[in-house]
Amino acid sequence: MDVDIVLIDGIVIVNDRETVRSLAIDRGKIEGFYKHGEEPESKRSIDCRGLYILPGLIDMHVHLRDLNQSEKEDYETGTMAAAAGGITTVVDMPNSSPPVLTREVLDQKITSATTKRYVNVGFYAGIAERFDTSMVPDILGLKVYPHSPLTDGVNYDIERIRNCVQLANKHNLPLLFHPDSSTEDEKPETREEFFLIHSCESEVNSLQAFLDAKVEYEARLHVCHVSCAATTRLILEHRAEHTLTAEVTPHHIFLSGGDFSHDDGVAKMLPPLRSPYDSQMLAQALCKKCAIDCVVSDHAPHINSEKTMPFIEAPSGIPGLETTLPLILTEVFEGRISWVDFLRCCCSGPAMILGIPSKGILTEGYDADIVLVRRQEWYISGADFYSKAKITPFEGRRVLAKPVTTIVGGEVVYHEGRFMVGPGIVGRVPIRKV
Numbered sequence: 001m002d003v004d005i006v007l008i009d010g011i012v013i014v015n016d017r018e019t020v021r022s023l024a025i026d027r028g029k030i031e032g033f034y035k036h037g038e039e040p041e042s043k044r045s046i047d048c049r050g051l052y053i054l055p056g057l058i059d060m061h062v063h064l065r066d067l068n069q070s071e072k073e074d075y076e077t078g079t080m081a082a083a084a085g086g087i088t089t090v091v092d093m094p095n096s097s098p099p100v101l102t103r104e105v106l107d108q109k110i111t112s113a114t115t116k117r118y119v120n121v122g123f124y125a126g127i128a129e130r131f132d133t134s135m136v137p138d139i140l141g142l143k144v145y146p147h148s149p150l151t152d153g154v155n156y157d158i159e160r161i162r163n164c165v166q167l168a169n170k171h172n173l174p175l176l177f178h179p180d181s182s183t184e185d186e187k188p189e190t191r192e193e194f195f196l197i198h199s200c201e202s203e204v205n206s207l208q209a210f211l212d213a214k215v216e217y218e219a220r221l222h223v224c225h226v227s228c229a230a231t232t233r234l235i236l237e238h239r240a241e242h243t244l245t246a247e248v249t250p251h252h253i254f255l256s257g258g259d260f261s262h263d264d265g266v267a268k269m270l271p272p273l274r275s276p277y278d279s280q281m282l283a284q285a286l287c288k289k290c291a292i293d294c295v296v297s298d299h300a301p302h303i304n305s306e307k308t309m310p311f312i313e314a315p316s317g318i319p320g321l322e323t324t325l326p327l328i329l330t331e332v333f334e335g336r337i338s339w340v341d342f343l344r345c346c347c348s349g350p351a352m353i354l355g356i357p358s359k360g361i362l363t364e365g366y367d368a369d370i371v372l373v374r375r376q377e378w379y380i381s382g383a384d385f386y387s388k389a390k391i392t393p394f395e396g397r398r399v400l401a402k403p404v405t406t407i408v409g410g411e412v413v414y415h416e417g418r419f420m421v422g423p424g425i426v427g428r429v430p431i432r433k434v
């Protein structure tokens with residue numbers, strides 16, 4: 001009985017140590033690990049000598065746009081960027097045009113992503129004044145933007161926050177929120193005002209408001225893109241395994257506001273870049289029992305010409321699907337992040353938070369969502385992105401890890417700059433929870 005594929009003699013991580021093993025894949029699942037010479041017969045084999053065999057990354061915070069914003073990104077370019085970046089599962093945010101507040105829009109997104117996908121795609125929904133419960137079976141969480149609500153006229157006062165927490169609890173979904181207590185009428189007119197309005201104080205106050213509501217109605221709260229040291233401290237004080245989780249982006253770990261003094265939108269995003277002290281504290285918060293559970297890209301593509309506009313006019317958000325793995329694995333290769341922390345923050349952690357079964361770990365019976373990585377020095381260049389958004393604040397940055405081959409559900413989708421299958425063949429849309 002032949003298995004479908006054997007990945008021969010790659011480097012796998014066992015108990016935080018690099019070990020050479022072969023990995024067999026059969027019918028889309030991981031069949032087992034084998035020592036040299038003990039591999040089963042297979043229809044196909046891939047020589048993995050010198051390559052790391054890692055679980056494909058799960059990026060639980062991306063904006064793939066599509067529908068009315070397909071000029072910024074669509075499910076085809078967005079999931080190609082994911083596959084090329086070693087990310088095998090993405091979860092798409094609801095602040096699209098139109099926003100995901102009804103079953104109808106969710107269905108439009110599912111239909112579009114189904115035909116254009118190169119990786120697994122899951123979805124979140126927003127919360128309209130009357131929540132559309134028919135979306136529940138096909139979403140992985142509820143998302144709210146207190147500073148910029150998806151429904152006009154909704155104000156994130158205590159009452160509204162309580163209702164959202166209650167709703168998440170009722171449907172057993174995590175409530176993801178963008179912590180920012182500024183309001184829509186606080187429109188910044190200068191760069192300084194932008195930083196002042198979206199301050200660390202605003203981030204902390206917003207988190208506190210959600211924590212207060214959580215005291216009354218127990219629900220799973222997930223704090224999006226933590227950017228301040230003070231926020232990590234508040235999270236730690238309220239740490240409760242599984243009911244308070246948090247994410248961080250590579251840009252908030254590796255960049256700080258002072259790195260970009262020119263007046264354009266290249267490094268403009270929400271939350272904004274903070275001080276070097278904040279970045280340092282975020283990097284330290286990645287360990288187990290620390291404040292942060294996972295790394296996300298917050299891939300937020302915009303048209304290239306929009307990002308080169310003066311800072312105040314440029315939209316917030318940067319692409320991240322093709323830089324997350326290289327940036328984080330560089331830290332692993334240089335000894336600043338352990339393999340255990342990498343695997344937890346980028347793979348198993350998000351799977352746990354989302355409650356998606358059989359993903360995020362390379363073990364027998366789990367989905368064969370895999371990335372093969374070469375340790376290699378190269379320099380980030382936005383022009384090479386598959387994403388439509390090609391302007392990155394990481395332009396020219398030296399990194400030490402290159403995704404070489406990406407496997408989704410046991411099928412090789414990407415290999416060395418080429419796509420091995422067309423769109424709509426590999427991956428699942430939508431991803432459902434257990």
Ligand code: NCD
Pocket residue numbers: 063095178268269270271298300301316317318
């Ligand atoms: C995001 C976007 O463009 O959709 N922008 C950003 O700066 N991160 C929205 C968000 O994640 O808050």
Ligand code: ZN
Pocket residue numbers: 008009022035036037038
């Ligand atoms: Zn061998």
Ligand code: ZN
Pocket residue numbers: 178224225270271
């Ligand atoms: Zn956000």
Ligand code: ZN
Pocket residue numbers: 061062063093298299300
């Ligand atoms: Zn976002």
